[in-house]
Amino acid sequence: MSQPRTLVDKLWAAHEIVRREDGESLLWVDRHYVHEGSFHAFGKLAERGVPVAEPGLTFGVADHYVPTRGSRTDIANPEIARMVRQVEENTAKHNVKLFGLGDPRQGIVHVVGPEQGLTLPGLLIVCGDSHTSTHGALGAYAFGIGASEVAHVLMTQTIWQKKPKLMRVTVDGEAAPGISGKDIVLAIIAHIGTDGATGGALEFAGSAIRALSIEGRLTLCNMSIEAGARCGIVAPDETTFAYLKGRPYAPKGTDFDKAAEEWSAMTTDAGARFDKDVTLDAKAIAPIVTWGTSPEDALPIDASVPDPAREADEARAKYLRGALEYMGISPGKKLTDIAVDRVFIGSCTNSRIEDLRAAAAVLSGRTSKVPGLVSAGSTLIKQQAEQEGLDRIFRDAGLEWGESGCSMCVGINGDLVAPGERCASTTNRNFRGRQGPGARTHLMSPAMVAAAAVTGHLADVRPMLTGRKV
Amino acid sequence: MDKFSKLTGTACPINQPNLNTDQILPARYLKWTRAMGIGKVLFQDLRFDADGNEKPDFPINKPAWRNAKVVVGARNFGCGSSREAAVYALYDYGVRCVIAPSFGDIFSGNAVQNGLVTAIVTDDEAAEIMETLARTPELPVTVDLEQQTIVCGNKTYGFTIDPVRRMRLLNGWDDIALTESFRDRIASFKSSDRGKRPWAVPNTSA
Numbered sequence: 096m097s098q099p100r101t102l103v104d105k106l107w108a109a110h111e112i113v114r115r116e117d118g119e120s121l122l123w124v125d126r127h128y129v130h131e132g133s134f135h136a137f138g139k140l141a142e143r144g145v146p147v148a149e150p151g152l153t154f155g156v157a158d159h160y161v162p163t164r165g166s167r168t169d170i171a172n173p174e175i176a177r178m179v180r181q182v183e184e185n186t187a188k189h190n191v192k193l194f195g196l197g198d199p200r201q202g203i204v205h206v207v208g209p210e211q212g213l214t215l216p217g218l219l220i221v222c223g224d225s226h227t228s229t230h231g232a233l234g235a236y237a238f239g240i241g242a243s244e245v246a247h248v249l250m251t252q253t254i255w256q257k258k259p260k261l262m263r264v265t266v267d268g269e270a271a272p273g274i275s276g277k278d279i280v281l282a283i284i285a286h287i288g289t290d291g292a293t294g295g296a297l298e299f300a301g302s303a304i305r306a307l308s309i310e311g312r313l314t315l316c317n318m319s320i321e322a323g324a325r326c327g328i329v330a331p332d333e334t335t336f337a338y339l340k341g342r343p344y345a346p347k348g349t350d351f352d353k354a355a356e357e358w359s360a361m362t363t364d365a366g367a368r369f370d371k372d373v374t375l376d377a378k379a380i381a382p383i384v385t386w387g388t389s390p391e392d393a394l395p396i397d398a399s400v401p402d403p404a405r406e407a408d409e410a411r412a413k414y415l416r417g418a419l420e421y422m423g424i425s426p427g428k429k430l431t432d433i434a435v436d437r438v439f440i441g442s443c444t445n446s447r448i449e450d451l452r453a454a455a456a457v458l459s460g461r462t463s464k465v466p467g468l469v470s471a472g473s474t475l476i477k478q479q480a481e482q483e484g485l486d487r488i489f490r491d492a493g494l495e496w497g498e499s500g501c502s503m504c505v506g507i508n509g510d511l512v513a514p515g516e517r518c519a520s521t522t523n524r525n526f527r528g529r530q531g532p533g534a535r536t537h538l539m540s541p542a543m544v545a546a547a548a549v550t551g552h553l554a555d556v557r558p559m560l561t562g563r564k565v
Numbered sequence: 566m567d568k569f570s571k572l573t574g575t576a577c578p579i580n581q582p583n584l585n586t587d588q589i590l591p592a593r594y595l596k597w598t599r600a601m602g603i604g605k606v607l608f609q610d611l612r613f614d615a616d617g618n619e620k621p622d623f624p625i626n627k628p629a630w631r632n633a634k635v636v637v638g639a640r641n642f643g644c645g646s647s648r649e650a651a652v653y654a655l656y657d658y659g660v661r662c663v664i665a666p667s668f669g670d671i672f673s674g675n676a677v678q679n680g681l682v683t684a685i686v687t688d689d690e691a692a693e694i695m696e697t698l699a700r701t702p703e704l705p706v707t708v709d710l711e712q713q714t715i716v717c718g719n720k721t722y723g724f725t726i727d728p729v730r731r732m733r734l735l736n737g738w739d740d741i742a743l744t745e746s747f748r749d750r751i752a753s754f755k756s757s758d759r760g761k762r763p764w765a766v767p768n769t770s771a
Contacts, residue, residue, distance in 0.1 A: 109762070112747065112750055112751055112754040113747055113750050115729075117728060117729045117732065118728075118729065119729050121744065121747055121750075121751070123751075123754055123755070123758060125765050126767075132595060132648070135598075135649065135650070138598075143741075151766075151767070151769070152766075152767070159595075174596050177596075178596060212768075213767055215764065215765070217762070217764075217765070218765060223647055223649075224646075224647055225645065225646050225647040225671055239647040239671055240647065240671065240674070241647055241648075241649035241652070241671055241674055241675035241678060242649035242650070242675070243649060243675065243678035243679070243740070244674065244675075244678070244740075246741075247740050247741055247744065250741060250744075251741070251744045251745075251751065252751070252755075253744060253747075253751055255740055255743075255744070257727065257729065289583055289641055289644060290583075290640055290641040290644070290667050293641070293667055293668075293669075293670055294670040323641065323644065323667075323669070323670065324670075325670050325671075343768075344767045344768050344769070345768060346763075346764045346768055347768060347770070350763070350764060350768075351764075353764070354764035357762075357764070388583075389582075389583045391583075410580075410639075410692070413580075414581075414582060417581070505587075505592050505646070506592060506593075507592045507593070507595060514615065524585075524587070524645060524646075526583075526585045526587045526588065526645060527587070527588060527610070528587060528588065528591055528610045529587050529592075532591070532610050532615065533615070
């Protein structure tokens, strides 16, 4: 009998073209997503005068630089206009399909891929963006790569990789109402640390993971990279198939049924070995927010920020002092006493329809005490939200309803948090300067951002959900 | 890509865990090409205040470390965004090796593509090297990739690096040329795979 294998073992084997003696494998790439930042790689192609090897497996999206406000056809900032034009020119030149501005399917690459049914179980997916790990939510082996690797994939449709260490995080039990994929993943990162899974492949398992919607799983896998992992993955199941059925680029009719049958076998065999196994109890997870400058600086909302004076390890104490100073928070302060200056709902982590509904459920009939921006993950999601009247809820609460794009997550497009300002945000990174120089970012779920908006400070959303449909 | 075998130069300690690629190269410089001199804006927001004045406390601003060829970092150096331009910024500034207890995964992959060595030492060793450098900032450090050693003062430390990455750095190997030699294998994989996984091809009747 053959050895029991993990899901990642199976996907790896299906893509391995050749393995060198030194242990690196050349893997076939099923989908390659490119965006404005891929210009370095297209430049390398131009230098060599070579074409894109598989334009039919390559898809472009304009997301990082696109404006969320003002004209998108006549972009005011010439540098941003140039970046958007470059991806249009590069994809057109190489006959690569682009979901550009003006296309209703445009949005954030990690939202568009799943939404269009381009991301499927069993595929190997790469993109020059660390949050490519997102696509693992549908049972794909998906990871971010650098510009040189993007050029390599464009030229050969393959990539050299060394088989990663395998880690499994099992979350069992029933999560409390109001606890989302974001809370679960922040709890995991707080538990294992931002380098807890360095270079590894992270499989998420357990009843609490199975119970998550695809949107929740996308959030979970999106943040695998913040735990240091190369990729995160959830085995495909009926939830996955139901999500994919009817998506534009997914197989149709009996082809879909045949595919789904093969996808059903993409699970970890009983008894398969992982290099590391971690278990969390879903019942113990409360809404989580970050207080510091790393995603691992995450705590349940009813906690207080650490006090460096009570920290025995001097290096750790120094880190805490630095993080608190940057964040402008006094040691030991209760999280719920931290006032916010603005809110942001969006990014590839939390900008899907379910995320917008969760925030709207809290904001409905209430007013935000602070300004904020809501940016849907794609133009299609934006349209759907408008049909459902969610935009009205956000606007009535006093928030701005923008166009879709990466927006205030990385701030490349000019959507910035001002120096010293504090933002409750659904994004994935609270690094120093991430949302702009001197910006202070607290990561949390969309519902928790809505709670912060309504109260003007970090707040537990749970009491605010009483009597509401979530 | 330049080959790397051994170098001796000053080493700048930056004792910040989780020093991410946003801090190595802030997002607003991602529009820049290398030809624009991306090394000038390495650590921009850590090096300069809002008015563009140097922050004297940031290590690479100290006279002894201005021309550092080596950076000594804390755990999880280069985590975060996949931006390869963070590696370009370090390399174009003149840094050829980063020593740290652990690295962001994509960062170390990007480093090897550009001839930058990522040398892994233990937490204690990194702390000890930083302490030595704090006492004697001008002390040159020697990094020997062949031997996998770091000489700092009168102490020699071993370091680890992925053996494949080490080979590539020592030889200055380019992936593309190597992959080209497998062209036939790729073509035969593709044709047999299309039969096995017809669903893997996007349905373009969309």
